[in-house]
Amino acid sequence: MELQRGFKLLLQQYKALFTKNLLLAWRNKRATFLQLFSSIFFIFLLFIIQKAIEARFGSSTAFKSLRDPEPLIDPPIPPCEDKYYTKLPCFDFVWSGSDSARIGSIVDQIRANNPGRPIPSTKVKPFRTKGEVDAWFLANPMSCPGALHFVERNATVISYGLQTNSTPIAKRGHYEDPTFKFAIPLQIAAEREIARSLVGDPSFSWIVSLKEFAHPVVETYSSVGTAGPSFFLAITMFGFVLQISSLIVEKELRLRQAMAMMGLYDTAYCLISS
Secondary structure, three states: OOOOOHHHHHHHHHHHHHHHHHHHHHHOHHHHHHHHHHHHHHHHHHHHHHHHHHHHOOOOHHHOOEOOOOOEEOOOOOOHHHOOOOOOOOOOEEEEOOOOHHHHHHHHHHHHOOOOOOOOHHHEEEEOOHHHHHHHHHHOOOOOOEEEEEEEEEOOEEEEEEEEOOOOEEEOOEEEOHHHHHHHHHHHHHHHHHHHHHHOOOOOOOOOEEOOOOEOOOOOOOHHHHHHHHHHHHHHHHHHHHHHHHHHHHHHHOHHHHHHHOOOOHHHHHHHHO
C-alpha cells in the first residue's frame, strides 16, 4: 500500500474518521436520533404553542386590526345562565320600584320586548326599594347579573339607575365584559320602554347600535419572545450533552493522543469534530 502525504493523507484520515463516527452513530441510534431531531421537535412544539394561542384568542378583537367594526344592534338581555360564574336558580335581572303600577308595566314590556328572547316572569324579581335589592344581593351572591332601580317622579319624568358588577371575569383565558354583556342591554331596554311609556306609543321605534372603536392590533403575543429562550436552550441541550460526553470519553481513553502518535493531522481531527 502506497503511503500518502500532504493533502491526500489529510483526505484519507478525514474519510477514516468520518467512517468511524458514522459507524458509532449507527450503533447508538437513540442518541443519534435525539441529536438530529431534538431541535426539530422543539421548534415544532414552539410553533404548535403559538398556533394554539392564536386559536384560543382568535375571537378577541385585541389581536385584530379593526378598521370598520361591525355594529352591535339592539343587544338583548342575556339569560343569567350565560354568566361565567353563577348560582342556580338565578334571575336575569331584579328591579326596585314595585310600588308603582306604571313601573311594573314598564318591566313587563322589558320582558316581553327583549329581542329574540322574551324573559319569563320567573326570571325577574321585584323589590320595593334599593335597600331591599342590596340586602338580597348580599344574601344571594352570584345569583343575578344586574338590577334596575326605577323612580316615578311625576307623570312626565321616570328616572332609573343601573346596578351591575363591572369586574371583568376570566374563564379559561376568555374574559367576560359585564358592561357590554349585561349593563348596556339593561340600559337600552329600560330607556326604550320608559320612552314608549312616556310618549304613549308601545310601538315607538327605539333602535340603538354600538360600535367598538376602530383600532390596530392592541396586543401581540409571541411564544418565541416569551418561551423561546427556554426552548432554544432545550434545542442545544441534547447536542451539547452528547458532544461533551464524547469529548470526555476521548479524554479518558486518550484517543486523540494515540491517533496523533500514529500520524493523525490535527486539521483532520478538528474538521471531523466541528
